[in-house]
Amino acid sequence: MRRHAAVRMLLHDRATTAGSVLGVVAIIFLVGQQLATLSGLVSYMSVLVDRSGADIWITSKDTDNINSAGDLPMKYVDRLLALDDIEWAEPLVLAGGLLKREDGQFQPVRVVGLARPRMAGGPWEFAEGDIGVLLDVDAVTVDRLDLETLGGPEVNDVLEISGVRVRVAGITDGIQGFAGTLVFASEEKAREVGRVSDDRCSNILVTLRPDAKPNHALARIRALLPGAEAYTTAELATNTKLYYLTETGIGFSFGFTTFAGIMVGVVIIVLTMYTTVLNRVRDFAVLRALGARKSDIRLIVLYQALVIGLIGTLIGFFLLAGFLFGTRGSQLPSSMPLWIPPLHALFTLLLCVAGSGLAIRRATRVEPASAFR
Amino acid sequence: MAEPVVRLKGVVRDFFDGVRTRRVLQQTDLDVFPGEFTVLAGPSGSGKTTLLTIMGLVLAPTLGRVVIAGEDVTGYSEDRLATVRLRKFGFVFQTAALVPALSAMDNVLIATGVQGGRVTPELRKRADTLFEDLGLKEYARLSPAQLSGGEQQRVAIARALISDPSVLLCDEPTSALDVDSSKLVLDTLKRLSRDPKRGVVLVTHDPRVFPYADRLVKIEDGAIAHDTREIGGGDE
Numbered sequence: 030m031r032r033h034a035a036v037r038m039l040l041h042d043r044a045t046t047a048g049s050v051l052g053v054v055a056i057i058f059l060v061g062q063q064l065a066t067l068s069g070l071v072s073y074m075s076v077l078v079d080r081s082g083a084d085i086w087i088t089s090k091d092t093d094n095i096n097s098a099g100d101l102p103m104k105y106v107d108r109l110l111a112l113d114d115i116e117w118a119e120p121l122v123l124a125g126g127l128l129k130r131e132d133g134q135f136q137p138v139r140v141v142g143l144a145r146p147r148m149a150g151g152p153w154e155f156a157e158g159d160i161g162v163l164l165d166v167d168a169v170t171v172d173r174l175d176l177e178t179l180g181g182p183e184v185n186d187v188l189e190i191s192g193v194r195v196r197v198a199g200i201t202d203g204i205q206g207f208a209g210t211l212v213f214a215s216e217e218k219a220r221e222v223g224r225v226s227d228d229r230c231s232n233i234l235v236t237l238r239p240d241a242k243p244n245h246a247l248a249r250i251r252a253l254l255p256g257a258e259a260y261t262t263a264e265l266a267t268n269t270k271l272y273y274l275t276e277t278g279i280g281f282s283f284g285f286t287t288f289a290g291i292m293v294g295v296v297i298i299v300l301t302m303y304t305t306v307l308n309r310v311r312d313f314a315v316l317r318a319l320g321a322r323k324s325d326i327r328l329i330v331l332y333q334a335l336v337i338g339l340i341g342t343l344i345g346f347f348l349l350a351g352f353l354f355g356t357r358g359s360q361l362p363s364s365m366p367l368w369i370p371p372l373h374a375l376f377t378l379l380l381c382v383a384g385s386g387l388a389i390r391r392a393t394r395v396e397p398a399s400a401f402r
Numbered sequence: 403m404a405e406p407v408v409r410l411k412g413v414v415r416d417f418f419d420g421v422r423t424r425r426v427l428q429q430t431d432l433d434v435f436p437g438e439f440t441v442l443a444g445p446s447g448s449g450k451t452t453l454l455t456i457m458g459l460v461l462a463p464t465l466g467r468v469v470i471a472g473e474d475v476t477g478y479s480e481d482r483l484a485t486v487r488l489r490k491f492g493f494v495f496q497t498a499a500l501v502p503a504l505s506a507m508d509n510v511l512i513a514t515g516v517q518g519g520r521v522t523p524e525l526r527k528r529a530d531t532l533f534e535d536l537g538l539k540e541y542a543r544l545s546p547a548q549l550s551g552g553e554q555q556r557v558a559i560a561r562a563l564i565s566d567p568s569v570l571l572c573d574e575p576t577s578a579l580d581v582d583s584s585k586l587v588l589d590t591l592k593r594l595s596r597d598p599k600r601g602v603v604l605v606t607h608d609p610r611v612f613p614y615a616d617r618l619v620k621i622e623d624g625a626i627a628h629d630t631r632e633i634g635g636g637d638e
């Protein structure tokens with residue numbers, strides 16, 4: 030009966046209930062949208078590492094991310110191959126370059142040079158062509174989402190990157206980097222663009238034999254290459270994300286907007302719920318006189334907060350899903366890992382309950398004797 | 403005489419009005435007996451509501467003891483008092499004081515369910531019977547706003563009776579009603595007071611209510627001035 034009464038009261042005070050629900054929707058949508066954008070950006074940050082297919086990455090000494098291209102001797106590749114834990118080891122050459130657009134303007138790009146024939150660290154999603162097109166020394170791929178930025182190149186167009194002629198051989202689909210437009214190329218072309226000599230490379234990608242123990246292998250690699258660092262793929266990805274989040278201020282910026290969204294929602298919830306209780310003081314006094322304990326009143330308001338929270342969460346996620354589907358495949362970074370929505374919903378419900386605190390305080394302070402005035 | 407359903411012993415109530423503390427209820431002893439229609443009468447501001455709410459465990463006395471059906475409840479916690487109110491008392495307020503968000507029927511049922519009690523089929527049946535007895539049968543699903551003042555007050559009486567209380571406390575229940583509705587409500591309360599297990603206390607400043615009283619207690623300036631039984635038209 031208490032819960033029934035709680036719901037009837039919400040339905041009766043439609044305007045303020047709608048206001049409270051709006052507060053919840055604001056939190057779910059604004060914060061959810063921020064989280065999706067941030068998580069999209071974060072996934073860009075380490076996309077090369079995550080999708081490399083390697084178990085272990087070798088980087089330069091004192092480099093724990095792949096923001097800056099490393100500088101390693103090529104002979105490390107052969108040394109690594111001598112370890113019996115290792116299935117394969119391939120160099121990666123990263124080079125910054127300027128792509129000359131058809132209209133003569135220059136666009137900075139990040140060239141990822143892949144070693145033939147394995148093409149480790151290469152692109153994984155294609156709109157046109159496949160990874161085989163990169164076997165050609167002159168070939169590069171550009172991404173569908175970058176076509177406009179790059180002046181609208183088409184397959185088989187010949188372009189210049191930092192004065193090096195390359196041919197667009199394929200179009201990747203939705204492969205977005207964080208620190209610049211990604212262009213995949215052969216190892217040789219990347220060397221030309223970045224003026225990287227034949228005996229150096231940026232990183233080395235390693236995969237282990239199925240029976241190898243990663244920790245054991247890592248220790249052996251570190252002992253073998255004291256002039257370099259070795260990380261598991263997951264470690265390097267995390268380090269890279271952390272680097273960008275803390276060093277670029279992007280973490281702070283997103284944290285602030287998210288906080289602002291939460292505050293707006295919480296203020297709306299607190300004010301509307303408090304208003305609702307103020308309007309219902311007489312009802313609570315009567316219920317108290319009839320025999321309701323403070324805890325019963327608290328339960329009614331708390332239940333109302335939960336109902337408001339659940340409805341607002343449903344509507345909010347509905348809108349958020351609409352937004353995410355609407356922006357899918359666009360240049361707007363967005364991704365929603367499945368663990369986010371349940372946590373976000375739980376967090377919002379907790380906020381809603383906390384936000385009802387003031388209303389609950391007011392409602393439980395109502396004196397039963399005031400029903401007689 | 404039967405055991406009193408409510409016994410006040412040396413009850414006093416002070417109020418602080420912002421400037422000084424005022425004794426609104428002088429030291430008072432009063433027993434309320436079952437099967438009797440007790441009318442508490444007195445001018446406005448004389449302390450009737452204060453006395454009634456102390457009897458109903460809604461207001462704590464500054465001094466004195468309150469005994470409900472033999473159980474001394476003085477010093478009980480707020481929650482325990484609420485539970486005694488729920489079990490033993492029915493309240494009818496000056497205005498019907500129904501919850502506007504609830505239907506007439508739900509307003510009655512909430513009175514037994516405020517502490518989380520379930521609405522059993524027996525309770526529902528009891529509520530139906532009450533609605534029928536009070537001539538409210540076709541109003542059960544309506545919201546309070548759809549009822550007249552008299553109808554609302556009868557719903558409030560049904561609400562006061564749903565848990566079959568041993569004391570029914572009414573604070574000027576007819577002051578907001580027209581003559582016909584008043585008569586209907588008073589007749590109903592009078593009929594209810596015939597139950598030998600239940601005491602009915604009604605507070606009023608309206609002398610037209612006096613003829614209904616089995617016992618008339620007059621209050622002036624926070625003290626009992628007269629206490630007479632008028633059964634059969636005469637004093638005891």
Ligand SMILES: Nc1ncnc2c1ncn2[C@@H]1O[C@H](COP(=O)(O)OP(=O)(O)O)[C@@H](O)[C@H]1O
Pocket residue numbers: 417418419426444445446447448449450451452453
């Ligand atoms: N909560 C309160 N605070 C201060 N004074 C009060 C309070 N309740 C009642 N009083 C005062 O006590 C006196 C008696 O009030 P009340 O019992 O309501 O009288 P009645 O019901 O006979 O009109 C009045 O003067 C009133 O102003």
Ligand SMILES: [Mg+2]
Pocket residue numbers: 450451452573
């Ligand atoms: Mg009064």
